[in-house]
Amino acid sequence: MPDENTTIKQLRDLMAAFVFEREWEQFHTPKNLAMSIAIEAAELMELFQWADGKVPLEENKLAALRQELADVIIYCLALANVTGIDISGAVMEKIKMNAGKYPVDRYRGRYE
Amino acid sequence: MPDENTTIKQLRDLMAAFVFEREWEQFHTPKNLAMSIAIEAAELMELFQWADGKVPLEENKLAALRQELADVIIYCLALANVTGIDISGAVMEKIKMNAGKYPVDRYRGRYE
Amino acid sequence: MPDENTTIKQLRDLMAAFVFEREWEQFHTPKNLAMSIAIEAAELMELFQWADGKVPLEENKLAALRQELADVIIYCLALANVTGIDISGAVMEKIKMNAGKYPVDRYRGRYE
Amino acid sequence: MPDENTTIKQLRDLMAAFVFEREWEQFHTPKNLAMSIAIEAAELMELFQWADGKVPLEENKLAALRQELADVIIYCLALANVTGIDISGAVMEKIKMNAGKYPVDRYRGRYE
Numbered sequence: 145m146p147d148e149n150t151t152i153k154q155l156r157d158l159m160a161a162f163v164f165e166r167e168w169e170q171f172h173t174p175k176n177l178a179m180s181i182a183i184e185a186a187e188l189m190e191l192f193q194w195a196d197g198k199v200p201l202e203e204n205k206l207a208a209l210r211q212e213l214a215d216v217i218i219y220c221l222a223l224a225n226v227t228g229i230d231i232s233g234a235v236m237e238k239i240k241m242n243a244g245k246y247p248v249d250r251y252r253g254r255y256e
Numbered sequence: 257m258p259d260e261n262t263t264i265k266q267l268r269d270l271m272a273a274f275v276f277e278r279e280w281e282q283f284h285t286p287k288n289l290a291m292s293i294a295i296e297a298a299e300l301m302e303l304f305q306w307a308d309g310k311v312p313l314e315e316n317k318l319a320a321l322r323q324e325l326a327d328v329i330i331y332c333l334a335l336a337n338v339t340g341i342d343i344s345g346a347v348m349e350k351i352k353m354n355a356g357k358y359p360v361d362r363y364r365g366r367y368e
Numbered sequence: 369m370p371d372e373n374t375t376i377k378q379l380r381d382l383m384a385a386f387v388f389e390r391e392w393e394q395f396h397t398p399k400n401l402a403m404s405i406a407i408e409a410a411e412l413m414e415l416f417q418w419a420d421g422k423v424p425l426e427e428n429k430l431a432a433l434r435q436e437l438a439d440v441i442i443y444c445l446a447l448a449n450v451t452g453i454d455i456s457g458a459v460m461e462k463i464k465m466n467a468g469k470y471p472v473d474r475y476r477g478r479y480e
Numbered sequence: 481m482p483d484e485n486t487t488i489k490q491l492r493d494l495m496a497a498f499v500f501e502r503e504w505e506q507f508h509t510p511k512n513l514a515m516s517i518a519i520e521a522a523e524l525m526e527l528f529q530w531a532d533g534k535v536p537l538e539e540n541k542l543a544a545l546r547q548e549l550a551d552v553i554i555y556c557l558a559l560a561n562v563t564g565i566d567i568s569g570a571v572m573e574k575i576k577m578n579a580g581k582y583p584v585d586r587y588r589g590r591y592e
């Protein structure tokens with residue numbers, strides 16, 4: 145699948161070009177982008193507002209989810225572009241931090 | 257920067273291993289992960305609740321943002337893992353769709 | 369204005385009747401209602417996603433805001449109904465707690 | 481319970497006084513308040529992130545919920561104060577609108 149051959153940088157660049165062509169940098173303050181991520185996250189969540197969403201999801205729900213997830217990630221890419229945050233570094237570091245916080249032998253099968 | 261050489265799949269696999277080792281798949285329903293993305297998005301947004309967040313951000317705000325952004329993305333990766341959504345494909349398709357919806361000559365410098 | 373003569377209980381009862389008539393109590397778990405509050409809060413927030421929203425708001429934005437605010441509050445009423453929380457008591461107590469946390473002489477004109 | 485004897489206006493006035501004493505009107509733009517509602521809604525939701533929250537809730541979860549619900553409502557009151565929206569009118573109108581949208585005989589026991 146494309147995720148195997150696509151770097152984070154390639155997606156960032158796609159988004160940067162989209163924004164640049166429209167001269168939308170002026171709207172992309174960190175505050176506005178943070179709001180946008182939260183708004184799109186809520187739209188994604190709305191798909192499961194009253195239903196549990198057992199996997200595998202039915203086809204039309206999966207298609208809607210795919211679009212909403214893309215929207216969340218698109219604004220994450222834009223926020224990373226604006227602030228210069230390296231996503232891979234941030235994610236790897238945070239997973240490592242979480243691994244230290246939740247040692248396997250104590251948290252296997254439990255989250256608290 | 258690492259984003260140049262890191263594929264989406266590599267980050268997905270890191271997260272999948274973290275979840276697998278702790279046997280946390282049982283908690284990772286799409287509904288719970290959708291909520292988790294929204295919760296982390298709100299924590300990210302909280303950094304700009306009363307302040308505008310002009311770039312460049314001050315150092316400690318940037319460090320906090322880096323962690324919160326990682327949290328949002330981590331749960332996006334987990335949701336993609338659970339549902340089998342290809343992130344790159346979804347993002348590329350959505351940006352293309354948005355490019356059609358917001359033609360450059362009509363939306364340059366304006367978003368509505 | 370009606371707020372002067374309307375008790376919280378009256379609004380709670382209106383919502384309770386609406387839910388009862390439709391036999392929707394089965395969907396109104398605290399988890400689902402918490403999600404619903406967050407979803408409606410995001411829709412409210414969307415009105416200010418790219419714009420600042422200086423008061424007085426323009427008429428159609430105010431009308432939209434009125435509806436979105438009602439949606440948030442409606443689900444708050446439903447959650448209070450399901451859990452038996454007394455809203456007035458909770459709000460009065462929290463404002464008192466905040467007054468202790470943010471003494472006037474130290475926080476006048478500043479929030480941190 | 482206090483909700484029986486407390487008007488919306490009384491709660492609004494409590495919040496208005498709290499804000500006025502601290503000269504916080506300057507921070508209470510509709511945009512910032514909308515963000516604040518969403519942030520508090522996410523904190524409320526966090527109580528049910530991994531757990532279902534069957535009623536009756538356990539005592540310490542109920543106490544936490546009471547505070548988080550108060551936080552959401554406090555910012556709703558502040559937003560109503562800033563914009564002059566009558567909450568009771570807005571809620572009554574919206575419930576009436578929803579009653580028209582979801583007629584009892586068609587939506588009894590189902591939401592779609």
